[in-house]
Amino acid sequence: MSRSTDAQSPRFRVRPPTNWMNDPNGPFRWGGRYHLFYQHNPDAPVHANIHWGHASSPDLAHWDDHGIALRPIPGGPDEAGCWSGCVVDDGGVPTAVYSGIDHDHQGLSTICLAVAEDDGLEEWKQLPVPVVAGPPPGMDVTMFRDPFVFRFAGRRWALVGAGHADGTPSVLVYDCEDLYAWRFAGVLLDGRDPAAARAFGTRAIGWECPQMWETARGDWVLAVALWDGDPLNTAYLTGHLLEEGDGALRFGVGTGGPLDLGRDFYAPSVLQDMESGRALLWGWSWESRPREGVDRAGWSGVLTAPRVVDTHEDGTLRVVPAAELELLRAAVPFTATPGPHWPLPLSYDLLVTARSAATLSLLRAASGGELTVRLDPGSGTVTLNRTAWPRSRPDGTAPLVLPTPRGETVTVRILVDGSLLELFAGDRAMATERVYRRDDDVPELAVSGRDVEVTGWALVPPSPA
Structure with a gap:
């Protein structure tokens, strides 16, 4: 498929051939290839009608476009959009875990599953019933989206980005060892935590796209996108994960700060690549030119180059471009x-x-x-x-x-x-x-x-x- 190009078009980063892109989703290594999904409107360069697009690469440098992976299903829990999430290996079955919204969502999503039906991850079966129908009751949650699944202490857990009616942002955590039976396991962290307030600031009313990974040094890193009614910026915290006796997880915070200091980075997405022993990070870079320029070009949004993220001895983030990018030189x-x-x-x-x-x-x-x-x-x-x-x-x-x-x-x-x-x-x-x-x-x-x-x-x- 040919790409829409103009003088501003990135040629070597992941983006769809035309139209809208936002958050990277579900970076995943499978069958000897890196797979990367993303939020995509296949019909226009505007944020609407959100599907999952799909690209893959053997080497993080040369990317092939595979078109649509997930699409809104009429009458389903994702009928108004397949929003952000991740992809995991569930007993040998690649499974997408994502936010599905209906036409009356008002900021609250369900958590949906889709299973791959081929080794190229091009055909997916979206399940008609969500595994989580909405936020936990009694917590005044007004924003609930972007599940991220990771492993800790021999079990599978999931984070969900949230915001509450009183303006407090948070990250919720679930036990999802069985991907089809989720148990709410508490609040991992919220905006009232002093370390979080110092690292993330106090403007955000919701934390989107939570990501958590273990570094080569043994630190745990939590990265979030800061949302104040619109995308604001991104930030991270390093520290230690703790499993408590009540079956909940707690995050012992060390240090943190801005994830990316530029103005055009949002929605971090991380692959904990067990084969290479490193964590790879992508973000979405939005358009900052006038609307008429976007319409004329016929495309909007691009993903960053992959970055290897680790920590220094003082707990601050260490980040460098992936070595494979030298293949493009x-x-x-x-x-x-x-x-x-x-x-x-x-x-x-x-x-x-x-x-x-x-x-x-x-x-x-x-x-x-x-x-x-x-x-x-x-x-x-x-x-x-x-x-x-x-x-x-x-x-x-x-x-x-x-x-x-x-x-x-x-x-x-x-x-x-x-x-x-x-x-x-x-x-x-x-x-x-x-x-x-x-x-x-x-x-x-x-x-x-x-x-x-x-x-x-x-x-x-x-x-x-």
Whole structure:
């Protein structure tokens, strides 16, 4: 199937051929391939009529589109939309666990199951009766969605994102060792927890898309999308899981903070990949251009590149791009030095190391404004300045500052694919931004600084495995 393309189109990240995409769902490894599902409207580039789209890859670099996996069933619990969820191996049967909504849902979903009927995960049987019909009674829950299933203490558990009538967000937890018989096991965490308030802030009235995974260091990480009536941003907490005598789980919180510091990242989704021993993270990057630009292009939304997430000794998140992304690099790199201007393609991968303050310019506007990344080891900062590219979302244009350890050599990775820019400040911070090139913008690399090394690669389609 051909893709709708324009000058802003990412070519190497997961998105449907046309129309709407939002949350990544159910990353899953099966039959020697990575499978990734996502929220999708196959009829228009607007958030409505939500299905599950499906893509798969042998190597996290080359992705094949498989069309629709789940679709709303008239008269079923998902008749108004198949919303976010996950995919698990249930005794050798790949099973989707997702939010189903009817036309009167008012923010409350049911939890539905669908079972794969082929090894390629292209044919699914959606079960007509939900396994959870709604939120637990007596808790004044006004938002209930996005189940995520994981294993702990030899059992299977599920998280569900929630919000309550008094404005308190929470993550609910269920025992679902039997996927067809769920038991409510309490509130894992809510917004009244002081550590959660410090890490997540107090604006959110609901926590969406809860994800939980164990890192290689043995820490547990909880990531959520913060919702204040609209998508706000994302955050994480690290700590320890505890099973209590009453059959409930509790999360002993350590530290946390923003998950992605950019303005265009939401709905985290994690694969705990047991084969490789790592956790892989994707997010949804929404459109920040005017509605008429989206309509003209015929597509909306893209998923980020896969990121490997772990923790540092202090409990803070460690995040780097998946190594497989190097498969997209052209065979011959280029080395940029201070002074000359180097033309840049629509999609590229830059690796930058600075031992003293240095600045990269990536895009130049006709007005003279520049898209720049400044590395400053002395102050422990990496600063992205994109003020010359205004946007439709009302969230400011001030330069974005990413923290790094002060006084050390700073290494930055910059992944650009069309309008999608992903910036990694060492392994300490990441930012996802959308930057829309205008016809008279000049994409070129200029480097300034005394002690800086820049190596770049154009991105090229990989050979299918």
